[in-house]
Amino acid sequence: MVYSMTAFARQQADTPAGQVIWELRSVNHRYLEPHFRLPDSFRELEPALRELMKKHLNRGKVECALRLQSGQQVQALNLNQPLLKQLNQAITAATASVPTAAAANVLDILQWPGVMENETVDAKVVQQATLQAFEDCLKTVSHRRAREGQSLADLILQRLDNMGSLVAKVEAHLPEALAAQRQQLQHRLADMLGERENAANPERLEQEMVILAQKADVAEELDRLRTHIQEVKAIIKRPEPIGRRLDFMMQELNREANTLSSKSLTTVTTQAAVEMKVQIEQMREQIQNIE
Numbered sequence: 001m002v003y004s005m006t007a008f009a010r011q012q013a014d015t016p017a018g019q020v021i022w023e024l025r026s027v028n029h030r031y032l033e034p035h036f037r038l039p040d041s042f043r044e045l046e047p048a049l050r051e052l053m054k055k056h057l058n059r060g061k062v063e064c065a066l067r068l069q070s071g072q073q074v075q076a077l078n079l080n081q082p083l084l085k086q087l088n089q090a091i092t093a094a095t096a097s098v099p100t101a102a103a104a105n106v107l108d109i110l111q112w113p114g115v116m117e118n119e120t121v122d123a124k125v126v127q128q129a130t131l132q133a134f135e136d137c138l139k140t141v142s143h144r145r146a147r148e149g150q151s152l153a154d155l156i157l158q159r160l161d162n163m164g165s166l167v168a169k170v171e172a173h174l175p176e177a178l179a180a181q182r183q184q185l186q187h188r189l190a191d192m193l194g195e196r197e198n199a200a201n202p203e204r205l206e207q208e209m210v211i212l213a214q215k216a217d218v219a220e221e222l223d224r225l226r227t228h229i230q231e232v233k234a235i236i237k238r239p240e241p242i243g244r245r246l247d248f249m250m251q252e253l254n255r256e257a258n259t260l261s262s263k264s265l266t267t268v269t270t271q272a273a274v275e276m277k278v279q280i281e282q283m284r285e286q287i288q289n290i291e
Helices: 040-056 081-097 106-110 123-193 195-200 202-216 219-236 243-262 267-287
Strands: 007-015 018-027 032-037 060-070 077-079 116-118
Touching: 007 123, 018 123, 032 040, 040 060, 040 123, 060 123, 081 106, 123 219, 123 243, 123 267, 219 243, 243 267
Parallel strands: 032 060
Antiparallel strands: 007 018, 018 060, 077 116
């Protein structure tokens, strides 16, 4: 599976403290480099968040932003029944002792410290929900990176097939190119030595042809190009991060294409070498986004 390093995902979840909203944005990078923007009350989660990210991503710069939207609902209020009973007994006793005293106000009783108890929020429950939402968001990012990565792999495989066709074209053209060079060399020798002397010295022509053939021999370059193309295809199928390997293989392919260009005998070979380098550069641009 080929993974891109660019993706975006958003995930939200309800917690007792309100709604948590994660936004993750991933771009290409040499290593895995997370950046967190968290509310102060969630800072302690960062180590756990980093560990979760390592489980799902291998490379890329990942911006992680968390927002908390407090709940709009009114928190449940509970009466402290034992304290309320004690207050009622105290008020009754005070009224009996001081009949002229004003009657107790219910709101005053409710405002007595400890009578009303707010429902407390369990911090662990909030943290667990936040971590789960983060992992769900990571899964979405990973899925989208895989989907884009497959598109990148298809583009690379298409360009590799184009290069394979170019290699075959050059290979098929070599005998014709050497024959044309032999004929051209014969004409040159005839001009320099004269028809009569050239006919008397056929070994001179053969010597020159041997030297030319050695200089123009690109069989090894074509074999290495074909081998590198197959290796890149094999790398794409590996179940691991492959971006760095692919980048290295692009360097190897480019080296062979340059050598092929320098040994070119005809415009056909030259044009094929140039087109190969164009294909390699296009692949290199795509590989920069592969994990």
